Amino acid sequence: DAGVTQSPTHLIKTRGQHVTLRCSPISGHKSVSWYQQVLGQGPQFIFQYYEKEERGRGNFPDRFSARQFPNYSSELNVNALLLGDSALYLCASSGTSGRGSYNEQFFGPGTRLTVL
């Protein structure tokens, strides 16, 4: 069965541009979370969405935004990119149906964003 999928795999942008990252959760999962992982560090929580509503937000500036669609897929948008936004962006899903339980967050392979 398909796990969490993310697109694109890699992305190169320049400072000041904006970027949209996409995530499709495991079938049956209604919750999607986004994390930023800077090289050499653990992931940091950015957003959580459940049933299209924002359930949590981490300590990130307003340049970061996200949304969840009726099919439970999600987009993460980052405006006015800075060099420090270079990172691996991870999406995770969880749910009460499909794979695992709501206690378990399953991660996608991530999108590697490089800002030049």
Add this chain to the structure above:
Amino acid sequence: GEDVEQSLFLSVREGDSSVINCTYTDSSSTYLYWYKQEPGAGLQLLTYIFSNMDMKQDQRLTVLLNKKDKHLSLRIADTQTGDSAIYFCAESFNAGNMLTFGGGTRLMVKP
């Protein structure tokens, strides 16, 4: 505030046991997780434990939780070269809620 800490590096020989340690500061944590990350990949959920448990065993993996000292450990029995990766512990207050991760422990398994 929340803080999860791990040692940076662990080296073991193939066939030995590995013990990866983690400390957390927030006693409100309800769920504690271990994830594995191989180079260039996402995170793989290995196991998790509820805060009302002391131990959980899953095949070669044993998780021990000391709530008094806010200490979590992951023991890998009969460590193999394929176990070489970065291991992250993480805490959460509610099911499915945001995860707070440690900085990761790089496990190197020597043949």
